[in-house]
Amino acid sequence: MIVKFGLLTAATLSTLTAYHQAQAQDLIVRIGHVSPLSGPSAHMGKDTEEGARMAIEELNTKGLSIGGKKAKFELLSEDDASDPKQATTVAQKLVDAKVNGVIGHMNSGTTIPASKIYQTAGIPQISPSATNPKYTLQGFNTAFRVVANDGQLGGTLGRFAVQINHAKKVAVIDDRSAYGQGVADEFVKGVIGKSGPDAIVTRQYTTDKATDFNAILTIIKSKNPDVIFFGGMDAVGGPMLRQMKQLGIEAKFFGGDGICSSDLPNLASDAIGEGKVVCAEAGGVEEAKKGDLIKFKAAFAKRFGHEVVLNAPYAYDSVMTMVDAMQKAGSSEPAKYLPLLSKIQHKGVTGMIAFDNRGDILDGTLTLYTYKGGKRELLTITK
Template sequence: MTQNPTLSKLLPLSALLALGLSSLQAQAQTAVPTVVPTVVRIGHVGPVSGPQAHYGRDNENGARMAVEELNAQGLSIGGKKVKFELVAEDDAADPKQGTAAAQKLCDAKVNGVVGHLNSGTTIPAAKVYNQCGLPMISPSATNPELTTLGYKQVFRLLANDNALGAGLAKHAAHTLKLKKVAIIDDRTAYGKGVADVFAKTAKELGLEVVSQQYTNDKAVDFMAILTAIKNKKPDGIFFGGMDPQAGPMLRQMQNLGLTKAYVFGGDGICTDKLMELSSGAKTLGNVVCAVGGASLDKLPAGQAWRAKYEARFPKQFQVYSPYTYDATMVLVDAMKRANSTDPKVYGPKLVEAAYQGVTAKVMFEPNGELKNPAMTLYTYKDGKKVALN
């Protein structure tokens, strides 16, 4: 390093040494290359438009929370610093849009997928993901068909309709001692699936199915269906569908004087939003609904997780966001165990999962079903959803 002669005469030796050291440090700092993290993209698909948008937003929020927390950990996988990004798509609860969203994620070469919400979108999308080699964990699609398709990297994070429909039928027969039930379903893969299981189990338990009616997932007027059912005088009505239909149905049941019949349904109607959609109908208190998991309030980490969620996404919680959160974490856990974010490398590790999540100790059967899934029954009291078990 060449020193300025005039400066050398004016400064003491110690100052010159300090100046030289400072210069060398500055050069060393500029020579250190910046570490650019490897971007790992997690796809999420759900209905964030249309009447089921509150479900989709809730699911997306759960996945987003997981991504934010993972990034805060500053993880390295396979010796490389990683940064996670959520790639969110909207399927509007429509099967065609669902397969299009799946293909979009395949083309974008995301590293894994959390979704879809509905069985009717998840089942056809699973074929697309299978073809392009993307692991997929659904947080909420409960139709049993999903895990019978033979796709090795398709997983489900909660109990299926066989558990939900059967559990509700057993509650109707054994706990409530009902004799006659009517059934309505919306003809979707989810609604028909859970209703069929309820009907089959109810008959096996000696319940009489006095009426079986059908609607669709866009309907809002159920007066004709409910009038036909009322004449059969059932003790309970099972609805296979989602809350945008269940809410108006509860109001119309009250208007028709169907105020003593229990109303059964799966996780599709078991939301906080149902209270708003039913507009204060007294029949809300007759609802008994099932969710494929333990009550969040009763889980060791559940209340703390819910508090974090409410702070991040106030008044948006519905049902499945803890499951999308866990699904995202399970994908990344497999990446860490495989020392790779490559779907071909970490995908086979998913079936070996033993991850302690918010919703459960996540372990999978060889076909992708959750091992030892819990189920919780809920009802509505004083404007709140409360667990019965």
């Protein structure tokens, strides 16, 4: 029997080549990411982006499959500059790019308007940091967050100021952003709930781009408060601390996760003081469960050459949680994996991630910090 090896081989090779080409066509999964990559909060936005990027790189290294196809993950990152209008523009850009999901936005003031665009398109959105309760109170089934909201964070800080710091007189400043105003409102509720309305001696306002606070700080100084609460970001909080020192204001300085960054000592310089600042991070891992987070931070520093600023672990967990839902659904199509995302139980580096029926994280933790020796120091972890 004579076999025409040449012809058989050519035909077989042609068939095999076509087969392997089909197999080689990876499932492309595009994950959108949005944060402020320009403007005063760019250092925090870049931190969030790097957390998401680290997850994408790890997923590609693992060679995961979704629905029997090898998945190749791409990060499409956009800059919203902390501006609500720009946020909606880049949100539509990601929708038009047919992303499979979105990680972001960083700020509440950008997350909330963008969320309507993602909801209309049916694209799941996980914010790693937006804390304003309005985000999930809109009733969008596509909106999730992996951190506690302002009701928990601001209220806890308000109660802490009265119960632990024994504050009798409290001044409040916010930057009029959705985040700053929201967390300040909840802080006020926490104070009033423990001490009554007379404890709030003045409420002042600034902007998220202001640099001169002498007028409002002079008013506050005349009230001689024990605590000044600032609802805003570290890029404003740092200079505010410096001007407080120049005016001889000795009050403790409280704030939410917006100021609770590793960059605050650089922004405030020697005005950071020793135990003068008390801030809360919307999230945190109890001591017994810190191993994974410590490993993540070490890997992050090795990959990017600097320490985590604030939100990188939550952005990383957001990506991993979304992809976990895709794997469980056997599909990266938003409509197919969204039901699995709402029921997910994902063990992340920041703890167990599961959502309630609004999209808020279940059993979310808060971490309170102060600063000593120019470094952030843990005070307590609470729920």
